[in-house]
Amino acid sequence: MRRDGSPSGRGRPLLRAALGLLAVAAVALPFTVAWQYDAFRRAVSHQAAPPPAAVHGAPGADAKAVPAGDAPVVLAYHDVGPDARSRYTVSAQRFDAQLRALREAGYRTLSTREFTDFLRTGRTPAPRTVYLTFDDGTHGLWVHADGILARHRMKGAVYLITGQVGTHRPYYLSWAEIERMADSGRWDFQAHSDLSHSRAAVDAAGRTAPVLTNRLWLKDEGRPESVPEHRRRVAADLDRSAAAFARHGLPRPELFAYPFSERLEESNLGPRGADTFRALLRDHYTATLTNSADRPLPPGPRSAAAGKVQRLEVLRDTTPAALLREIARWTPVRPADVRRPLSGPGHWRVSDGPVRTGLGVLTGTHRPAADVRYVSAAYRPIATADWTTYRLSLTAARLGASAGVGVTVRADSEHPATLWVGRNTAHLTARGPGGSRTGPARRLEPSATHRVEVTVTPEAVRVVVDGRQRLTLPATWRDPARGAGGFALSTGLPESAGPEVPWPRFTALEVR
Template sequence: MTRDGGPRTTGPGRRLRRHAVRGTLSALAAVVVATPFVGAWSYDGARRAVSPQAEPPVVETDGASGGIVKAGAGAPVVLAYHDISPDPTNDYTLTPRQLDAQLAALAAAGYRSLTTAEFTRYLTTGASPAPRTVYLTFDDGTRGLWAHADRVLAKHRMHAASFLITGAVGTHRPYYLSWAEIDRMKSSGRWDFQDHTHLSHERAAVDAAGHQGSVLSNRLWLPKEKRLETENEYRLRVRGDLDESLRAFSGHRLPAPRLFAYPFSETAGPTNLAARNTSVLERLLRERFTASLTNVSSRPLPAGPRAAAARQVERLEVLRTMSTDAFVKRLNERICRSPAEIPEPMRNPEQWQFPGSPSGTGLTALTGTGAAQGTYVSAVHLPMGTADWNTYRVTATVGRLSGTGTSASIEVGHGSLHPVSVTVSEAGLRVTERPAGGTARVTTGRLTPAARHRLTLEVSPGGVRVTVDGGHAMVARATEDPDPARTSGGVSLAVRDETARTAAWPRFTALRLAP
């Protein structure tokens, strides 16, 4: 008997069993030895895989191109896409028909797409490649770019940039691109490739409570040590990720990326970095890239001198829920205009935005009956399309001023690092300068009492000359740093009524812009 109580095998049967055991062990050994090679073959196969391409859809033009502004200025609009699929499962994935309709509208309106080299040349030199241009960007590096977007680009003779998460290439197939597909896209001449981190496009715990944050812009919670990363640990981790991504570009014979797209566009999001070191990530990026791209910014940063100085460009993110008409509307808000192209902006209510005002507020709140509730209404005129204005004249007429409880304001250099606002009441004038990082400076004056005043603001990089009723004049923002990138920006308006009247608010009866 054996130790476990079973029958003892002898003679030929025992030899057969021994041979069977040896055979099983040999097979297991072969599996163990072969497993890494099978895994490597499978991984290499995924890296080398090339998906079939779909033909572009046949889409009849719907006339949307007729609504796209054909402005004379040359600053490009930057568009941010993600994935393309005929069966989208989220709002970040457009169908090929949607992409085709948008590119068709752009092409019909005379727009052409830029390469990354052309776009970065514009940012660094200010030399516009041509009027009416767009820079098409696709984040994450998904397979849909090869399978569906590439043929649509070819149909419209356009170029695009794919921002790669280099550590994800060839993984989670068929979601991400393979390196073989990237090589074919590069060879087509329709694509170039830029950076979207190596493996830092994710969220993780950033405190003991487990709250999630971008791993790129936060120190991570280390559960074993029960503490946050130190700032030096954070710096080393992020530097290592960025450099690993650059090595992946070099290792696959791709040109070094010039641009970086923030994961989740969390440039304006919360961070647990110490206030004095919130720019550590910015410094790491500036050491490696010409500029970074984001879809969310703390101030308007369209492609242009202001964005070039900040080395950060804000894009228009295109979602599946955006109709072609909505796409055209959002695009027009981004297209750079000159003061000569919009001399009477109040004739175009669609060009105004109302941040911080009651829901449903429209331009009539500043030109007619006022708002239904509250005591203050403000409006910004094309904050993206006018961000790089630095030399222009604003002339306005304000009426219905009564006492000290009502006033109207004009701000020039909106969104700049040194905006200036001019406020008039029935008998008073106040000029306020707000230099970034400095203390606001306020200058006041007395006016001849009147319910109506006429204001002229002459704006230049070095200062703003304010004239009221043709006689009272002062100069604001006389600065030692007249860099247009610091002082450029367009116009915003505001009216205030603290008298609790339901009608007859202060109003702008005229507003003109000129070069």
């Protein structure tokens, strides 16, 4: 080295070499980081061994009690794994026990293709079927659930948030794991949006809501999205999702699961925006899935007509016995299988609280609280959702001039009809998307008791009171599924009625 501190001629090559290495490292670093990140996204995690197999014996009482229905029940899972903090994560041990209970009850699982074939044709390959769905595309499906499905020889469908695949590892699946799952034949993959599984501001106050079914607040412009802007944004998201499926060699998705199980009735789209949104989904998918619906939409003709299917959600605390009980509640029943529904209070969904008390008001064994003036109860609304042809024979008693009973048929459908019967009169009212219409009232022979027969067909609702008075409301729509539904009963007193006035009641009810 020279006296001025500068490097000597012999040191220059070493310095140039060091600087060159630093330059190469600086240039290579971004590529190394990118390679490592891509490898991380594409990584395949080690699978956990399934939990020890339970001792297999004869099916339990719960398994034997589940009826064999013609329509499948759709089960909605999220994650499978050891996370005890989330109610949406089912442990591997419980998931294994649930699948064992299903198998012992004689259930088989459907692929998405088999399920969509059912929606199109109404025919399932066999009775006692379930369609297992898993939202979000979580890592636990590969690590924990796959081996359990293999043990029980069952199938599942994963609803992917495609924009999240490979991110936030290890929470979401990687594309390499998805490829292996698809190759196993146990799994297929459907749509859960690209990056619309989130919430954002929808008004100037900053209130947030799901981004898929709401018009977002454009802060810079001080206004909400227009309906066309919302449609373009959602369409772009659905197209990105489909493109991701195609890039990774997966079939185009046929079904779409709503993020957060959103309900359009609770969105800010308005009637026009909601219709536009539904049309967009119909253009992309055979049907949509939700865990929350404004009316019962179990798989069947009614849900196929609506383009939306309701699922039975399975949570961390759902025991195998509870799962079988819920499946039994969702399993369709035929009118011929129901004889005297008033004898089964557990089958009714009652408006005023506890089932036994509510049904007791309808049958006259209980009186409601003093401030209650109206009680209604629907009979097995999920299991009867696809009824189109049936007959009710009933007797109503304790009727007054303004105190009567109501019988609603085609309940929870797009076109329900309600018969009101009092001491002196009876009339029919039909409700639909276009509003309500009431047929002419019929004068009855004054009596505190009337016998009523209501016949429901796809063409009309026909009523006969005391074997003489007849009322008819013809159907004004063509698709029978839009008017499908079971029945509900109601009874009430006017506000002016004192505590001494008896409640009208039903003394007999048969289904034929």
